[in-house]
Each structure stands twice: as C-alpha cells, then as structure tokens.
Amino acid sequence: MLGLQKKDFALLMFVAALTAFAPFLLNPFPVDSALAQFNAGYPDLMQRFVIFGIFAVGFNILFGLTGYLSFGHAAFLGVGSYAAIWSMKLMTMNVIPAIILAVIVAGLFSLFVGWISLRRSGIYFSILTLAFAQMSFALAYSVLTPITGGETGLQPKVADPRIFDAALGDGELPAANLFGLTMKSSYELNIGGWLFTFNAGYYVAAIVMLLAFYMAIRIFRSPFGMMLRAIKTNQTRMNYTGLNPKPYTLAAFVISGMYAGLAGGLMVAMDTQVGPERMFWTASGEVVLMTILGGAGTLIGPVLGAGMIKYMENIISKINEGVLYEWFAFLPESLQDLLVTIIYPFIGKGWHLTLGIVFMLVVIFLPGGLLEGGERIRNMLSRKKKADPGKDPEHHPKPSPHVA
Amino acid sequence: MEAILLQILNGLDKGSAYALIALGLTLIFGTLGVVNFAHGALFMIGAFCAVIFSRILSLSTVTEDPTRKDFLGNPLKIETPYVESWFGPELGSVLINWSVPLSIILAIPVMILVGLAMERGLIKYFYKRPHADQILVTFGLAIVLQEIIKYFFGANPIPTPAPDVFAGSFDFGALIGLEAGQIIYPYWRLVYFAFAAAIIAAVFSFLQFTTFGMVVRAGMADRETVGLLGINIDKRFTIMFAIAAVVAGLAGVMYTPINSPNYHMGMDFLVLSFVVVVVGGMGSLPGAVLAGFLLGILESFASMAQVLSVVPGINQIIIYLVAIVILLTRPRGLMGRKGVMEE
Numbered sequence: 001m002l003g004l005q006k007k008d009f010a011l012l013m014f015v016a017a018l019t020a021f022a023p024f025l026l027n028p029f030p031v032d033s034a035l036a037q038f039n040a041g042y043p044d045l046m047q048r049f050v051i052f053g054i055f056a057v058g059f060n061i062l063f064g065l066t067g068y069l070s071f072g073h074a075a076f077l078g079v080g081s082y083a084a085i086w087s088m089k090l091m092t093m094n095v096i097p098a099i100i101l102a103v104i105v106a107g108l109f110s111l112f113v114g115w116i117s118l119r120r121s122g123i124y125f126s127i128l129t130l131a132f133a134q135m136s137f138a139l140a141y142s143v144l145t146p147i148t149g150g151e152t153g154l155q156p157k158v159a160d161p162r163i164f165d166a167a168l169g170d171g172e173l174p175a176a177n178l179f180g181l182t183m184k185s186s187y188e189l190n191i192g193g194w195l196f197t198f199n200a201g202y203y204v205a206a207i208v209m210l211l212a213f214y215m216a217i218r219i220f221r222s223p224f225g226m227m228l229r230a231i232k233t234n235q236t237r238m239n240y241t242g243l244n245p246k247p248y249t250l251a252a253f254v255i256s257g258m259y260a261g262l263a264g265g266l267m268v269a270m271d272t273q274v275g276p277e278r279m280f281w282t283a284s285g286e287v288v289l290m291t292i293l294g295g296a297g298t299l300i301g302p303v304l305g306a307g308m309i310k311y312m313e314n315i316i317s318k319i320n321e322g323v324l325y326e327w328f329a330f331l332p333e334s335l336q337d338l339l340v341t342i343i344y345p346f347i348g349k350g351w352h353l354t355l356g357i358v359f360m361l362v363v364i365f366l367p368g369g370l371l372e373g374g375e376r377i378r379n380m381l382s383r384k385k386k387a388d389p390g391k392d393p394e395h396h397p398k399p400s401p402h403v404a
Numbered sequence: 405m406e407a408i409l410l411q412i413l414n415g416l417d418k419g420s421a422y423a424l425i426a427l428g429l430t431l432i433f434g435t436l437g438v439v440n441f442a443h444g445a446l447f448m449i450g451a452f453c454a455v456i457f458s459r460i461l462s463l464s465t466v467t468e469d470p471t472r473k474d475f476l477g478n479p480l481k482i483e484t485p486y487v488e489s490w491f492g493p494e495l496g497s498v499l500i501n502w503s504v505p506l507s508i509i510l511a512i513p514v515m516i517l518v519g520l521a522m523e524r525g526l527i528k529y530f531y532k533r534p535h536a537d538q539i540l541v542t543f544g545l546a547i548v549l550q551e552i553i554k555y556f557f558g559a560n561p562i563p564t565p566a567p568d569v570f571a572g573s574f575d576f577g578a579l580i581g582l583e584a585g586q587i588i589y590p591y592w593r594l595v596y597f598a599f600a601a602a603i604i605a606a607v608f609s610f611l612q613f614t615t616f617g618m619v620v621r622a623g624m625a626d627r628e629t630v631g632l633l634g635i636n637i638d639k640r641f642t643i644m645f646a647i648a649a650v651v652a653g654l655a656g657v658m659y660t661p662i663n664s665p666n667y668h669m670g671m672d673f674l675v676l677s678f679v680v681v682v683v684g685g686m687g688s689l690p691g692a693v694l695a696g697f698l699l700g701i702l703e704s705f706a707s708m709a710q711v712l713s714v715v716p717g718i719n720q721i722i723i724y725l726v727a728i729v730i731l732l733t734r735p736r737g738l739m740g741r742k743g744v745m746e747e
Contacts, residue, residue: 067536069536069539116728116732119732119735120731120735122535123439123535123539123682123686124682124731124735126536126539127678127679127682127727127731128727128728128731130675130678130679131679131724131727131728132724132728134675134724135721135724135725135728138717138720138721138724139717139720139721141720142717142720143716143717143720143721144717281675282671285543288540288543292540345555349554350551350554350555352547352550352551353547353548353551353552353555355547356544356545356546356547356548356550356551357544357548359540359544359547360541360544360545360548363537363540363541363544364526364529364541367537
C-alpha cells in the first residue's frame, strides 16, 4: 500500500490513528477529577506534540540514519519560523505559503551550512554546526534586528501590507488561516464529564506530520536510505567501493534541515510569533534528547521521544507542592512530608532534573532508546530469547535492487 | 594606543577564563580521549564552592543587644558570625572579606572528589563507546548537575564580591608612562589573569618536569605501550581527570567576583570553550591556551565602538566566525596533533 511494505503501512496507519484520535486518547480523565491535570488533549500541547515530532523525525534522518550528530538544528527551525512570519506579514495570513516558504528557506540555509560543515566529521562536525547555530542566534538576537525583530521577536500586525489578503475590518486582528478556516477555531465536544477539543490547527499540523512521516518511511526504505546507513556503518569502506559519501550526507543534511524548517513554519502557523530563543543551542540539544530518548535510527522513536519530552515539559512541570500534598493526603502527616520532600525536586520547576536523569539512564543502558526498552520488556514477558537477528528489518533489510 | 592596550588587557582577561576551561577540557580529551560536555558544569561547581564557602564563613548567631533599641523600642538583634566569635572580630571580618580566594581551600578537595567520582562512576564506562555517546551522556550529566545547583541555590545570580583590597581599579597607564587615568583596570581582573597564568604554568611544569607527567605524556602518545611496560596508566589518567576538574573548579572560584555565579554559567561557557579547544587543536595543551587568549583578545577588539560602527554586531559572532574559518582552513586547529579524532 502506498509503496510501503506491509509492516510499515501498519505503522503508518497506527500513527494516523493515534493522531486522529489524539483529542480522545490524551484526555482520559474527566474535567472535574483530580487527575484532570494529566490531560494533554488541549490544542496548544497537541500541536507541540506533532510539530516537535516532525522536527525529531527530520533530525533522525541525519543523526539516526547517517550518524552525524548535529548540535545546531534549531537554527533551521528558527530560520523557517522567520521565513513563515515574513510570508504572513507581506503576503497573506494563509498558512500554506508560509509553510512552503519556511521549508524552502530552511532548505537553502541548511544547504549552505551543510556544504561547509560536512567537510568535517565526528566531533568537528558537531562543533561546526554548534558554531553556526550560535552565530545564527546572535545574528537574530541583535545584528539583524530589522529583519528578525531582535530580542522581542516578530508577529503579524494589523498594519502589515499583506498584498494577497483583503483589508481587515474594524477591530479584526490578523489570524492564521487555511483558506478562511482559522487555526484557532475548534469544536468542543462535551460528553458526560469529559471535554474533547477538536482544533483546526492541530489537524492541519497532524496531516502535515503524517505526510512527513510517510516521507521518512520512504526515505528509510529507499536505496538512498541504505546509502545513509552505509555511511553510518563504515564510511571508509564505502570510499573503497568507489562511492563518494559527500552528496548523500549533504542530501540527508538538507532533508533534515527542511524538516526542521517545516516544523518552524508550522509553529508560526499555530502561534503567530517567533523569537530568537527558538534558535539557542539548548533548543538544538532538546531535539537531540528527543531523538535519543525515543530511539535514534528507528521510525517512530523520535516521535515518541518528542511527545514524551513535551508532555513532561507541560504536564509534570505544572505539578506543585500543594498538588503533591493532595495526592498523599491519605497518609500520616510525617510520611506525607517525607514523600513530598523526596519527590518535589523532580517535578514542577525541577522537571529538567528528571529529564536529565532519564536521558543519562537511556544513553547508558538503552542505546536504542525507549523503543528498545519496550522491546526488551516484551521479550521478557513472552519469555522469548532475543529476536532472531535475521528477522530484524532495521539491521537486516531485505535485499533491495542493485544501487548504482 | 591606549584604546588598543585596554582591549588587549580586556582580551587577556576574557582569554584567561577561556584558556583555563579549555585547558581542562583538553587535558581530559588528550589523556582519556573523552569529549566531556560536563566540563562547564565543573566550572560552575567550582564557582558555587565559593558561594558555599562564603556562606559557611558568614554563618552567624543572633543575639539581642539590650543597649541599642530599634524604632519600636525593642532590643536590637545583631548577628555575629561564628568566625568573629572564634577568631576575634578583626580577624573574623577579614576572613569573611577574603572568602573568595579562601574558597580555593574548599574547592580543591571538592573538585578532586567530584572529578574522581565522575571518572570512576561514569566516564570509565564510555572509553570504548563512540564519541557521540560520550557527548550525549556528559550533556545529560551537565543538565543534572545544573538542575541540582538550581534546586539548592535558586535561579538568580548570587553576588560574591572580591576582597575589599581588590575592590577598586588600578591605574595601569601610570605604570607604563602614560598620563594618569588613561587606562584604568579593575584589580580583580588583573588578579584573575595572574592566577590563570600561574595555574597554566603549574599544569605545564607538572606535565613537563615530573615523572608522573612524563608517564602521562607517554600515555597520551601511546597508551597501549605504556600499559605493556607495567605502568598502571588507567590510575594515572584518573588522576589527570581529577586535576582537570580542579583546574576548571579553581577557574570558577576565582571567576565569581567578575560575574556572579548562576546555575547556567556552565552551559554558557561550555560552547565557547569547545570552540576554543577546536580552534587550538584537539588534544594540544599549548593550542588550547593560545586559542583561549587569541579568541579573548579578538572578541574584545570586536567590541570596540570603532569596529562596531563599521561591522555592527561583530562582537557577538566573531568567535564563531573565526572558528569556522580556522576549522575549514586548518582542519586540525592551530596546533592540533596528527591522528587525534580523525576517523
């Protein structure tokens, strides 16, 4: 189906179902219950899930597949965002041109950065991308203030020209839309104690994400993907067989840069503003965390990783001391205090600590990420021995047609 | 002329911080072959040793002074630091005043312990794994350390002043025969520079003139052969890691009066120090020091008003620009050795 193997098609359908029913799946608790704060089914957060999913999937093509660790990918996200916002300021508030422009500009920028950075590999490559990203951040932050809005960033204003849009009526504010359907519009479904929100912006982003995911599967399974894997495994050997890895790595770099730009454009389409902090190097570190956490080199891993980190960032960080005391209200007071004192540093404002610890544990014990962890647990439960290596499609793909 | 001299001074000063961190980074890299993204965190821990030590020194008892009244007529509460009651008020206040330089006493054992714990507890298991894994795990560690510091000390910068003696500025111009007041420079920055020079000299002479240093240098060149000679090279490398941690920590301690320590100072310096190391040449100690001072001076020249009026914003990006140019023209950095990190 769609040119995919059966298993991949099943995966794609699974992801499609997940995204389509996300407003239900992420809202398991009634609104009034104490657990309602674990609900993640509100538009803002769901959009983040899919947008950072796109970002991580793209990053995975470079890191997981090709083996190049870039520490500067947030720069492409930021460049895409700025391109999208300028499309909204100058042309139209429609999101489609904004997203297309974001992808193109990010692609061109990543072509430039990749062309230079890919002369080196290993740690030098990481540092070069880091240097480029920090430079872009500094440029956006101060030097290019007329274009980037400096520290305050940019957002569409009523007075912007917008040559393709009809003039705004009195009191109307520019709102991102898709041929008239505003991104903010949502339909609320109230069943019993549950409240489900279906948001236009989320579904636009989700469809784009599915397309991007489909593209990623095709890339993974293509001869081109095989080449990228070969580069990761042993570049020297590849050179000896008479193949020049440079065009392949550059293509992978640009593709992942375009994915980042797509994510940046979508971010602007959902929340029409952009600031330079989006390009700071820790933002690049975040996408690295997402990819590793979920499982680098796997198809769905980065999406899961992105979802997990964004969930932690938005849900765990909301829990405060009072909520903890409520949870443990049934315990004797001294025990309550003890538990809260132990748990408190790891939640709320301290959620980064949990993130760091989880991340370290994953790097140390589970180099394949959470997906590998899930696999191990499943194997343990079904008391099977290790999966037969010959049947692992990731590392022993079916022989594909000869690559010229 | 004065302006240029002043910028060189400024640059030497920025460069001292870069050079010290990069020196430790290179020590770890050159000996153990580990890319340590948690090195900035070590710098930060050093800085917070100064904070902790000054807090310990100023721990105080609260007593009521019946002779003085506040505006409500209650006896005034006065705080007497323990050090003052133990050593007498004069020596006590001097001790508190000198808390930053004195913190070195606390910082050295703490940094040795932290360094040993890090190497034995974590880094040891990553020698054989790819550099990407090393970067990732130390990056995770850096986040954890940073968050722990944030939990205990909060997110705001904590002012940690230098001793009063060094509070003012030094008229540098008078020293070299210029008019008074033309080049004035804060004392503590000169102290920092002198301190950095001393540490760098100490590390170099330790490696150059002691048997231990000789063995370590041999191990850097060929670890296996040194091991075959019956020398426990792993143990020595562990010690080298601790020394690198101490260098970073002391750089942090002495840096606190220049910039109040906060929880993200490690990450701020990390990126820069990596750029410095790469520009200097990975694994080259003189390269790291040279590149540190060079980039520091370049940065301060780029922040001159005359330069900024021609190329606005160049001060923000000069270091990265230089790094990119150098990496592309001299792939091994300024003084890089052959065979380091070249796969």
